[in-house]
Amino acid sequence: MPTVMLPKALAGYRCQRSLVCCRPPWRVWLAPEEVERLGSEHVEPLGGGRHLLAQRDNACSLLHAGPPGACTLHRDAGHDALPRQCQNFPRSVARRADGQLELAFLLDCPTVAGMVAQLSEPFALVEGETFALPVAPVNPSIDLAALDAARERWWSRLADAQTSRDLLAVASAMGAGDVDPVPELTLGMLYRLADGARFWPHHTALLEALKGGRRDAEVDGLAVGAFAYAAAMGVQQAALHDGRPLEAGIRAAGTALVTMLNLHAAIVEVCDEDATMEVMVAATHSGRMGRMGEGVLTG
16 A cells, blocks of 8 residues: 655544634635535635635535534535545645655644644654545655755754744744734734634633733743644645745744744743644644735645
């Protein structure tokens, strides 16, 4: 059976039905054949030939016709009938030009972020058995030698980081540059994610701290390893999974790391695994929403 390379620490991922993939701010981009299959009731046209899966009343339109929390398309036609992005979430599956399949995970999912929040081990890919998920087309323009060299370099530097200052130095070297400690988009994202989300126990403390300008504390302990792992996941996604040029993908991973550290420092009094998870989800969603205009298909 063919194999797939995937992050070792996330090999045991199982969906916990947080439904973050079915509600704002997550949006599902549709391929032309998916638009035709779903019909106008479930399609939101954006112009320029781009389409999103429709949302109504703060949730995917496919959730409304059945029991609470149940996707009617999944229920009636099975997993294979879902749009590709829905089938894969919170994963991205890509095939390298050398034929190797690779799976990456997205921190938009609180289940994935919750697993990462408990980690102190360095990022590593391991071989696993493949399973039925759509695979993105091969991008022959990617220089695999350059990709692999960049990955090893940044994964090694992130694994060596011992403090938040070390992580900030790595992020700067990745090209993150100056990052607004509390982007307005991130604050808005926190409100939207916290609205009725059962996985968000610290959102009130986080929002109050950010509104008050608190963001000068240092992150230490387990969170350093967790954020290093999160940034390494961003490095894995660069070029091969996120569709950006390699340098842009590395810079985005560094920017996300700085945002996570700034948000986490704002709630140092409640620095536990839940807080770390919340920060990862918020920072990742806000970064992705910043790319909405690009029409990027992720997952």
